[in-house]
Amino acid sequence: MMDARTKEKIAFNVLLALTLLVILPVALIVGVILWRGLPAITPEFLFAMPREGMRAGGIFPAIVGTFYLILGVAFFSIPLGVLAAIYLNEYSERNRLTRLIELAIINLAGVPSIVYGLFGLGLFVTFLGFGSSILAGALTLTIEGLPVIITATREALNTVPRSFREVSFSLGASRWQTVRHVVLPNAIPGIMTGAILELSRAAGETAPILFTVAAFYLPRLPQSVYDQAMVLPYHIYVLSTQVPNVSVKVQYGTVLVLVGMVFLLNVLAAWIRARLRKKKTW
Amino acid sequence: MNNIITTDRLDLYYGAFQALINVGLNVEQNKITALIGPSGCGKSTLLRVFNRMNDLIEGVRTTGSVKVGGEEILGPGVDLVSLRKKVGMVFQRPNPFPLTIYENVVYGLRIHGEKDRKVLDQAVEKSLSSVLLFADLKDKLSSNALSLSLEQQQRLCIARLLAVLPEVLLMDEPCSALDPLATMRIEELMLELKKRYTIVIVTHNMQQAARISDECGFMLLGELVEFGPTKRIFTAPKDKRTEDYITGRFG
Ligand SMILES: Nc1ncnc2c1ncn2[C@@H]1O[C@H](COP(=O)(O)OP(=O)(O)O)[C@@H](O)[C@H]1O
Ligand SMILES: [Mg+2]
Numbered sequence: 001m002m003d004a005r006t007k008e009k010i011a012f013n014v015l016l017a018l019t020l021l022v023i024l025p026v027a028l029i030v031g032v033i034l035w036r037g038l039p040a041i042t043p044e045f046l047f048a049m050p051r052e053g054m055r056a057g058g059i060f061p062a063i064v065g066t067f068y069l070i071l072g073v074a075f076f077s078i079p080l081g082v083l084a085a086i087y088l089n090e091y092s093e094r095n096r097l098t099r100l101i102e103l104a105i106i107n108l109a110g111v112p113s114i115v116y117g118l119f120g121l122g123l124f125v126t127f128l129g130f131g132s133s134i135l136a137g138a139l140t141l142t143i144e145g146l147p148v149i150i151t152a153t154r155e156a157l158n159t160v161p162r163s164f165r166e167v168s169f170s171l172g173a174s175r176w177q178t179v180r181h182v183v184l185p186n187a188i189p190g191i192m193t194g195a196i197l198e199l200s201r202a203a204g205e206t207a208p209i210l211f212t213v214a215a216f217y218l219p220r221l222p223q224s225v226y227d228q229a230m231v232l233p234y235h236i237y238v239l240s241t242q243v244p245n246v247s248v249k250v251q252y253g254t255v256l257v258l259v260g261m262v263f264l265l266n267v268l269a270a271w272i273r274a275r276l277r278k279k280k281t282w
Numbered sequence: 283m284n285n286i287i288t289t290d291r292l293d294l295y296y297g298a299f300q301a302l303i304n305v306g307l308n309v310e311q312n313k314i315t316a317l318i319g320p321s322g323c324g325k326s327t328l329l330r331v332f333n334r335m336n337d338l339i340e341g342v343r344t345t346g347s348v349k350v351g352g353e354e355i356l357g358p359g360v361d362l363v364s365l366r367k368k369v370g371m372v373f374q375r376p377n378p379f380p381l382t383i384y385e386n387v388v389y390g391l392r393i394h395g396e397k398d399r400k401v402l403d404q405a406v407e408k409s410l411s412s413v414l415l416f417a418d419l420k421d422k423l424s425s426n427a428l429s430l431s432l433e434q435q436q437r438l439c440i441a442r443l444l445a446v447l448p449e450v451l452l453m454d455e456p457c458s459a460l461d462p463l464a465t466m467r468i469e470e471l472m473l474e475l476k477k478r479y480t481i482v483i484v485t486h487n488m489q490q491a492a493r494i495s496d497e498c499g500f501m502l503l504g505e506l507v508e509f510g511p512t513k514r515i516f517t518a519p520k521d522k523r524t525e526d527y528i529t530g531r532f533g
Contacts, residue, residue, distance in 0.1 A: 093340055163377040167439075170335060171390040171446055172366040181393065182379065 033256050040253025049219045054239060055246050059254050064221050065134075065229030066203060066261065069213060072138025072225065073145060073202045078195050080142065081149030088150070089157045090179050109147040114207040116144040121211040135225040137213025141202045148201070152194020156187040189276035193269045200265035204258065206233040216242070232258040284311040286450060286480050287332055287369075292346035294327060294336065301327045303504040305346075309450070309497070314472060314481045316495035316512065318488055319527070323501040325484040329452050332482065333369040334362055350450070367394070370448035374455045376435035378427035378442070383410075383419055386427045386438055390446035409441040413471060433464035437471070451475065453483040457490065469494050488528060492516050500524045 002010075048058030092098045120140025130136040160183050168178040214234035222229040236254050239246045287309035294302035301324045309315045317325045327336065334355065336342045348355050355365055367390075378386050387406045388396075396402060406423065410416035415437050419430075427438055436456060443451065453472075457465040472481055472494055485491050491498055492512060499509040500523075508515060508524045519525040 161377075163373060163375065164379060166335065166338070166373065167371075167377055167379070167442075168389075168393075169338060170333060170366055170371040171393060171443070172363040173390075173393045174363070177393050181389070186380065 030259075033252055033259055036248060037252035037254075037256030040249045041256065045250075045253055046257070050217070054217060054235075054243055055250065059230075059232070059235060059257065061218060061221055062230040062232050062235040062254070063257060063261075065213075065215075066232045066258070068134050068222060068229060069137055069141070069209070069231055070199050070203050072134055073141045074195070074199055076138060076142040077145050077149050077198070081146050081195070082153050082191060084146070085150045085153035085157060086179055086184075089154050090183065091175060105147045105150055108143075109151075111144075112207075113144060113205060114210075116140055117208040117210050117212065119143070120208060125212055131226065132211065132213055132215075132228050133226045134213055134222055134229050137209045137229075137231075138225075140208045140212045141205060144205070144208055145198045145202050148198045149195055152198070153187070153191045156190025156194065157183060159190060160186045189272050193273045193276070196265050196269040196272070200262045200269070203265065204233055204262055206237060209234060232261070285309065286311045286351055287482070288347075288349045289331070290347040292328075292331065292344070292348060294324075294331065294345075295343045296339070297341045301504050302331070305506045307499055307506055307509050309480060309482055311480050312476055312478075313496040314476050314483060314494050315497040315499070316491035317482065317484045317499050317501060318486070318491045319501035319507075321486060324504045325501055326454050328501070328506075329371075329454055329482060329484050332450070332452055333366050333371055334360070335371065337362070363394075367446050368448055369450040369452060370443040370446065372436070372440055372443060372451060372453040372456045375459050376432055376439055378430070378435050378438050380426065380428055382424045383427050383430070383438060384423040386442050387445050389442060394446065405445045409445040410438075412444050412475070413437040413441045415441060431464075433460055433467065436460065436464075436468060440471070440475075448479065450480045450482065453481060455484055455486065457485075457487070465490070488516075500527060502527070 045058045046063065047060050049060060051057030088098060088101065117140065120136055120143070124130045124136035124139050125132055128136075130139075164182045164186065165178055168182045169175075173181070209231055213229055213231065215228040215230050216238060218228060218230050232254065236251070236258065239251050239254060285308040288307075290306050292302055292305040293300065305328060307315075317328060319325055330336045331344060331348055332350065332355075336344065344356055346356070350365065350369060354360075379389065381389075384406055387409050388402045391402060391405055396405075407416055407420075410419060415434060418434075427435065430438060436459070440451070440456075457468050460468065469490065472483070475481060483491075483495065495512045497510065498512040498515045500507045500515065500519075500521075502523055508519060508521045515524065516528055519528060525531075
């Protein structure tokens with residue numbers, strides 16, 4: 001028979017091993033990407049146009065394209081998502097319409113991303129005539145990301161104590177004044193965290209941009225929102241399956257840049273969250 | 283006698299549940315009116331009728347008549363901003379905003395469009411002086427209000443309310459989060475404030491009601507059982523239920 005302490009020890013070690021097992025794939029992936037990709041990272045790789053059918057030179061247009069696209073997503077999705085969340089949380093009464101909206105939000109979050117891609121192709125590219133463009137891609141990603149931003153914003157709004165709102169109303173403030181001066185300032189770090197995480201997710205999306213913005217090869221920077229653009233996720237796909245004889249170094253270098261971008265956004269979100277924790281005292 | 287708040291046949295429903303039943307009372311100017319009664323009898327609900335705070339709760343229906351300064355405040359079309367400026371509220375838990383002391387006091391003024399720094403400064407000095415905080419805090423107006431003690435926070439909340447120049451102060455168990463000494467000092471403050479304001483206070487503390495109020499109402503299960511001068515309520519209650527309550531036979 002084992003005594004309780006031995007059992008406890010075994011249980012602890014088994015759990016530890018299982019946890020490490022979870023970390024293992026992540027560590028492996030990151031390790032391989034760094035090991036294979038780091039040698040590719042040179043100023044030329046980051047800031048030059050691709051050459052020799054994308055087998056040499058840099059990936060500058062894909063970096064800039066991704067950046068513009070994310071900027072576009074932020075431009076549309078943050079105001080829309082935050083305003084929708086404010087409406088649902090602070091203004092609307094719970095009735096059939098708001099319940100329907102909430103149901104829609106939950107279900108939208110479960111739609112496969114290729115469906116958004118095809119929806120964007122149908123609505124923005126073809127029907128509204130934006131063509132394959134940064135505008136169409138950003139709007140498509142916005143629609144895909146809205147449920148997340150709305151949900152994150154509502155959570156942030158809900159962390160602001162009810163009593164703050166009550167005091168504000170009791171001093172004669174209107175609903176908008178209360179939202180503007182009491183609720184939002186206290187919710188903004190939470191909203192930003194959610195929004196940035198959503199943007200970092202959007203940066204890595206491939207299916208929704210496939211037909212709506214991504215250019216196979218475009219060795220110049222986009223000139224307007226109606227331009228197509230090279231974007232990192234699609235570029236990685238192209239490098240690894242569509243162009244023969246691309247060096248492994250270039251492939252992994254591109255992957256490293258995308259992962260780095262997403263990682264930086266996540267770090268930013270974590271930093272804001274940590275600051276929020278420190279400041280919060282109610 | 284000068285009645286500033288009058289209610290008549292006031293009923294209030296939370297959905298199907300009737301929380302106030304046929305309440306009729308008069309609140310006199312520059313007096314402290316206390317509402318006592320066991321927990322859940324509708325004291326807070328009644329208090330929140332006077333500045334229409336129940337509007338924020340979905341499914342609330344109020345019927346009857348409530349007049350403030352002679353004007354009917356129930357029904358649509360009432361200017362809630364000016365009502366709430368006139369009839370302000372102090373809550374059970376001190377609830378300053380996580381802002382500086384200064385910004386807390388001027389919140390209401392800023393909301394109502396005051397931008398003149400001089401006016402704001404004066405309001406801060408005046409309001410904080412009224413709650414006897416100015417001397418202590420005048421050098422740390424820019425520190426966070428949440429760093430104050432609970433008693434100071436509650437005083438600050440009163441100051442924040444005084445800054446918008448109300449006439450009536452509704453206080454919902456304002457001392458329930460405070461220790462006995464702080465409670466006593468807030469009571470002294472109320473006696474001081476009643477010279478300039480009308481105070482309606484909800485309290486589950488009968489001694490407090492007896493100590494500071496001029497008029498007193500006893501509520502039970504949504505009804506205002508008895509209402510009158512505090513002294514008479516506590517010495518010669520007319521209703522058996524009031525007597526049972528103040529002698530501690532239930533509650
Ligand atoms: N928002 C609400 N929705 C439904 N019922 C409520 C609500 N607020 C209070 N009540 C009910 O109304 C009654 C009176 O509540 P309240 O005014 O808070 O009592 P008191 O302040 O005297 O303790 C209680 O039975 C309570 O359960
Ligand atoms: Mg109460």
